[in-house]
Amino acid sequence: MPLDGKPIRRSKRPWKVAVIANIKDEEHPKPEGVPPDAFADFDHIETVDALRAAIETDSHTTVFIEADRELPYNLRRVKPDICFNIAEGLGGDAREAQVPALLELLAIPYTGSRVLANGISLDKTLTKRIWRDRRLPVAPFQEFTFGDEPLRPELKFPLFVKPAREGTGMGVDMKAIVKDEAELRERAQYIIGVYQQPALVENFLPGREFTVGILGRADAKQYGRHPEWYEKDGFHRFPILELDTGNSEGPWVYTNEAKSKDVGPEGNPGFFCPAKIDPELEKKLKHLAYRAHNILNVLDVSRTDIRLDEEGNPRLIEINTLPGLTPNYSDLCLQAAAEGIGHTDLALEILYLGAGRWGMLEPRELEETKKNGK
Numbered sequence: 001m002p003l004d005g006k007p008i009r010r011s012k013r014p015w016k017v018a019v020i021a022n023i024k025d026e027e028h029p030k031p032e033g034v035p036p037d038a039f040a041d042f043d044h045i046e047t048v049d050a051l052r053a054a055i056e057t058d059s060h061t062t063v064f065i066e067a068d069r070e071l072p073y074n075l076r077r078v079k080p081d082i083c084f085n086i087a088e089g090l091g092g093d094a095r096e097a098q099v100p101a102l103l104e105l106l107a108i109p110y111t112g113s114r115v116l117a118n119g120i121s122l123d124k125t126l127t128k129r130i131w132r133d134r135r136l137p138v139a140p141f142q143e144f145t146f147g148d149e150p151l152r153p154e155l156k157f158p159l160f161v162k163p164a165r166e167g168t169g170m171g172v173d174m175k176a177i178v179k180d181e182a183e184l185r186e187r188a189q190y191i192i193g194v195y196q197q198p199a200l201v202e203n204f205l206p207g208r209e210f211t212v213g214i215l216g217r218a219d220a221k222q223y224g225r226h227p228e229w230y231e232k233d234g235f236h237r238f239p240i241l242e243l244d245t246g247n248s249e250g251p252w253v254y255t256n257e258a259k260s261k262d263v264g265p266e267g268n269p270g271f272f273c274p275a276k277i278d279p280e281l282e283k284k285l286k287h288l289a290y291r292a293h294n295i296l297n298v299l300d301v302s303r304t305d306i307r308l309d310e311e312g313n314p315r316l317i318e319i320n321t322l323p324g325l326t327p328n329y330s331d332l333c334l335q336a337a338a339e340g341i342g343h344t345d346l347a348l349e350i351l352y353l354g355a356g357r358w359g360m361l362e363p364r365e366l367e368e369t370k371k372n373g374k
Contacts, residue, residue, distance in 0.1 A: 015060045015360070017351065018080035019051050020087045020099055020110075022067045041088045041167045047326045051084060054347035067099050075106060082355055083110040084347075086322055093165050093197065094119035096322055111354030113299045113321040120296055121321045124200050125164045127296065131316055134295050136288065139315045141202035147188040151181070156203055161187040164200040167320065171195055177204055205315055207308025209245060210275060212289035213238035213323065213335045214302050215349065222363040223356025224349055229341075237286040238335035242275035271331075273338040285314055292319050300353040303332050325350075 024042035045064075052062040065074045067087035075083075083103055089095025097119035103110045113121075120126055125143040132138050140154040143164055158179050163171040171191055178184045184201065191199035218234040221227040229236045275282070289304040296319065303323040306314045324330030327343040336346045355361050 012362075015081040015355070016079070017052075017055050017060050017062045018065045018075070018078055018083045019048050019055075019062060020065050020067050020071070020083050020085050021048050022088045022090070023048070040170050043086060043324075043326070047086075047324075050327050050343060051086070051325060051347050054344040055084065055351060057344055058348055071099070072102060072106070075102075075108060080108065082351070082358065082360065083108055084351055084354075085110045085112055086325060088167070088322065094122060096122045096167075109355065109358035109360060111350050112301060113297075117296050117298045118321050121298070121319050122167060123165050124162075124318050125198065127319065128202075128316075130295060131292060134291075136291060136295070137313065137315050139203040139205055139309065141200060144188045144192065144199040144201055147185060147192050147199065151184070151201075155201065157184075158204040159184060159201050160204045161191060161199050161201050163191050163195040164198040166195065166197075203309075205307040205309050205317075207310065207312060209243045209305070209307045209317075210277075210285055210314075211241050211243070211303055211305050211331050211335075212285055213241075213332045214289055214293045214298075214304070215300070216353065217300060219356070219363070220300075220353060221366055223353055223361050225352050226345065226349060227364065227366075229349075235290060237290065238332070239274035239338040240277065240282060240285055241271055241273040241331055241335050241338075242277070244270035244272060271334065273334055281314070288314060288316060292316055296321075299357070301332070301350050 022042040023045055025045060048064050055062050063078055065071060065078060085099050087099040089098040097115045100110060100115045100118055104115060128138045128141055142152050142155055158177050161176055161178055175187060178187050188199040215236040216230050216234050220230045220234040285306055288306060292304045293302045298321050301323060303320045305317040307317055309315055323332040325333060325347065327333055333343055
């Protein structure tokens with residue numbers, strides 16, 4: 001029940017909701033010739049099941065459709081009212097935009113960001129160029145297409161090397177930090193060869209690492225189930241999550257291996273949420289995440305990673321327009337839980353925000369609108 005005592009918003013009729021995802025498990029073996037961490041950002045079927053269970057608590061029906069090459073035909077067969085999209089795509093330099101593009105073509109409503117934002121956000125170099133041009137703080141960076149390009153003078157060792165167009169820490173291990181020219185060339189050639197894409201090289205940031213979740217948009221109060229969550233601008237800033245970098249010998253790297261382990265006291269890495277930080281830094285981090293989200297025209301939900309440089313200044317690392325939604329595990333879910341928002345409410349809020357964009361809900365009449373006589 002919202003704080004104003006009014007019932008939680010429901011649709012006029014139940015929807016048929018298709019949860020669309022790419023799955024990683026024993027029944028989906030990796031083909032030969034792909035990187036060792038290929039498909040690391042795919043979801044387990046348990047995540048899909050949790051989302052379906054959450055959506056069904058609101059009287060909707062659900063179906064899982066795998067985001068494979070049969071997706072266009074299965075969409076025609078199932079005829080969903082709306083799709084809950086968490087699909088990562090099947091390759092290419094804008095794979096996270098594949099499902100949104102297909103759904104746009106078929107005129108099927110869906111959740112989350114649209115085609116262009118999903119395509120841009122996966123390209124870390126392009127994202128940083130856009131942020132930099134809009135005067136958002138990023139570390140000095142350079143994209144290597146061949147591996148032998150002259151190093152720009154603003155880049156200083158140690159440097160950090162990773163694939164330019166991957167997510168979930170793919171291509172990131174302890175060898176990602178390079179200390180000299182020889183290591184740089186070797187690592188860049190490895191990334192280019194194994195991942196078949198450019199290598200992104202940037203100054204290594206030695207400071208604390210945070211992730212900041214954003215929910216909503218300008219009219220979120222009119223369509224969300226929980227209008228009381230949103231500030232006047234229509235956005236909700238989740239509590240900041242800080243990764244526990246204190247137990248590492250030497251420079252700490254959030255590797256793909258670390259991301260694949262359980263969080264919490266027995267896992268690695270640990271985390272703090274809400275992060276114990278100065279109020280001014282908290283305000284700055286949330287503002288940077290908000291601007292990073294809106295400059296790229298991200299819709300409804302995102303999670304932005306930020307790390308401090310050697311002087312303690314925040315630098316944007318990347319934005320995730322399809323943040324993980326695994327209960328009690330994914331960063332966004334942990335941030336929501338830190339302020340008492342459960343997985344079911346989070347999933348339904350994302351669903352209803354998406355439905356509101358596609359004309360599936362009548363807009364809620366806001367109190368301020370009534371007072372103005374509009």
